[in-house]
Amino acid sequence: MLDQWRDGPTKSAIVDFVEHTAAEVPPEERVAVFDNDGTLWCEKPAYIQLDFVVRRLAEKAAGDPSLAAQQPYTAASDGDLRWFGAAITKHYQGDDDDLKLLAAAGLSLHMSLTVEEYAARVSDFFARADHPTLGRPYRECTYAPMVELLRYLEAHQFTCYIVSGGGRDFMRPVTGVLYGIPPERVVGSAQGLKFSDTGDLLIQPTLDVFDDGPEKPVRIWNRIGRRPVLAVGNSNGDDEMLRYCGGLRLLVHHDDGDREFAYTAGAERVLEHAATQGWTVISMRDDWATVFGD
Structure with missing residues (x-):
C-alpha cells in the first residue's frame, strides 16, 4: 500500500x-x-507538450527562414526550451505576452489534421522522444x-x-x-x-x-x-x-x-x-x- x-x-x-x-x-x-x-x-525544463510543439515550430522555421527572426520560432530554431518554460511561468505570474505569441503560432501547426492523424503524431513523439536533461x-x-x-x-x-x-x-x-x-x-x-x-x-x-x-x-x-x-x-x-x-x-x-x-x-x-x-x-x-x- x-x-x-x-x-x-x-x-x-x-x-x-x-x-x-x-x-x-x-x-x-x-x-x-x-x-x-x-x-x-515532469514539466521542467519545459512542458512535454511544448517540446512536441517546439520541434514542429523548428521544422516550420527551417522551411521558411523568415520565421526564424521572430518568436517563438527563434527559440524553437535555437532549441531554447527555457524561453518556452518562462512563457508559462510568466502566465502564472500574470504576464501573458509571450504566451500569446506561442499560442498564435502553436494553434496553426496542426490545422486541418484529423484528430486521428494528430493522435498518431503524438504517439510517435512519445515512442521516440527523450527528456533533454534527465536522460x-x-x-x-x-x-x-x-x-x-x-x-x-x-x-x-x-x-x-x-x-x-x-x-x-x-x-x-x-x-x-x-x-x-x-x-x-x-x-x-x-x-x-x-x-x-x-x-x-x-x-x-x-x-x-x-x-x-x-x-x-x-x-x-x-x-x-x-x-x-x-x-x-x-x-x-x-x-x-x-x-x-x-x-x-x-x-x-x-x-x-x-x-x-x-x-x-x-x-x-x-x-x-x-x-x-x-x-x-x-x-x-x-x-x-x-x-x-x-
Whole structure:
C-alpha cells in the first residue's frame, strides 16, 4: 500500500482520508481530479507538450527562414526550451505576452489534421522522444508515487480524472498506457474542431477552451457533474481546482533538485494558500521514496 511513499504525515493524511471516504461516501461520489504537468509527469525544463510543439515550430522555421527572426520560432530554431518554460511561468505570474505569441503560432501547426492523424503524431513523439536533461524517454517521466496513488484510489472505488491546462488531445493518446486513465476521463485545453464532409473531425486554428485557473472548476462541472472529494495539483493554475474540491487537497511541491527539479516559480500563490488553508503539501524530497521508479 503506497510503498513508494515514505511513512510520515503526508502518507498518513492520504490513507486516513481514503479509508474514511471509502467507509462514509458512496462510490459514485468518490471523484478524484489530478492536474497533469508537474503533478503526474515532469514539466521542467519545459512542458512535454511544448517540446512536441517546439520541434514542429523548428521544422516550420527551417522551411521558411523568415520565421526564424521572430518568436517563438527563434527559440524553437535555437532549441531554447527555457524561453518556452518562462512563457508559462510568466502566465502564472500574470504576464501573458509571450504566451500569446506561442499560442498564435502553436494553434496553426496542426490545422486541418484529423484528430486521428494528430493522435498518431503524438504517439510517435512519445515512442521516440527523450527528456533533454534527465536522460530518459518521456514515457518514463511519469511520477511513480502518483501512478501508485491512482491505483490505490481505484482500489477504493474512486473514479480518477485528469484535469489539465495541457492539451486534451495531446494527453489522450498516452494516458491509458502511462496512467491507466481512459480518454473519456481526460479534461484539458482544446483547439476548435470542425466536422468535414469526409466524416472526420478536423483541427482548427482556434482555441476552444483553455483549461486553467478558474476554468478548471467550470470544466469539472461541465464534464463530470460532481464536486471532487480529492484534488491534486502543483501550480497557481490549480489553485481554483483545489479550492473547489470538497475534501482532501494535495499540492505537489517540487523541492527535490537531486532527483528532479527544485522550483517554486509559478506556484507562489498556491503554496501560500496551502499554508493558510491547511492543505496537504507533498514534498517530493521527503515524501517520495522514488520519483520516476526503476
